[in-house]
Amino acid sequence: MTLLDERPATARRAMIDSQLRVSGVNDPAVLAAFDAVAREDHVPVQLAPTAYIDRALPLGDGHSLPAPLVHGRMLVEAAIRSGEKVLLVSTNGYLAALASQLGASVTTLAPADLVAKKKAGPFDVVLVDGAAEVLPAALANMVTEDSRIVTGVIERGISRLATGRKAAGAIALLPLAEIGIPAIPEFAAPKGWSF
Numbered sequence: 001m002t003l004l005d006e007r008p009a010t011a012r013r014a015m016i017d018s019q020l021r022v023s024g025v026n027d028p029a030v031l032a033a034f035d036a037v038a039r040e041d042h043v044p045v046q047l048a049p050t051a052y053i054d055r056a057l058p059l060g061d062g063h064s065l066p067a068p069l070v071h072g073r074m075l076v077e078a079a080i081r082s083g084e085k086v087l088l089v090s091t092n093g094y095l096a097a098l099a100s101q102l103g104a105s106v107t108t109l110a111p112a113d114l115v116a117k118k119k120a121g122p123f124d125v126v127l128v129d130g131a132a133e134v135l136p137a138a139l140a141n142m143v144t145e146d147s148r149i150v151t152g153v154i155e156r157g158i159s160r161l162a163t164g165r166k167a168a169g170a171i172a173l174l175p176l177a178e179i180g181i182p183a184i185p186e187f188a189a190p191k192g193w194s195f
Helices: 003-023 028-036 045-050 068-078 094-101 111-116 137-142
Strands: 057-060 063-065 085-089 105-109 123-132 143-155 158-167 170-178
Touching (some): 003 028, 003 068, 028 068, 028 094, 045 057, 068 094, 068 123, 068 143, 094 105, 094 123, 111 137, 137 143, 137 170
Parallel strands (some): 085 105, 123 143
Antiparallel strands (some): 057 063, 143 158
């Protein structure tokens, strides 16, 4: 192994120690998943040297890969157990690889595909890899009352991590903490007319 081969592993370890652990992401299984998955494999080649920085990275088409801390907090809140069925709404494979490391069976749908989907699942856990102003109504058809949902939400321009469940046929979310989560363009609120 050369020094160049060791750089991503060293950067990954630094990310775990200086971004995740110090911010409350201390679940051993979640940290092991981060240690096992190469983040640089899930970003454009020109961004690979910066894959482990503590900010979102642009992926193109208006989508971004959230900062490692966002994914860490999402996985801790989701509390994925081995064998659970997870629906991931994402345009990138990084969070899917992390959830798979936790033993989940992961189905990934792009945000645009979720909007058009009528029925799938049910899933034990839903992870939305970004922040939504409005979640598609179709999502409620893919979960049961016992399903756990972890997403970012945008309220009055502020993004927050939120968890939720299905209640009375709709998704009910509880915002947990302000955190910089990139917006998902497909889940923007319809533009309305105002003075």
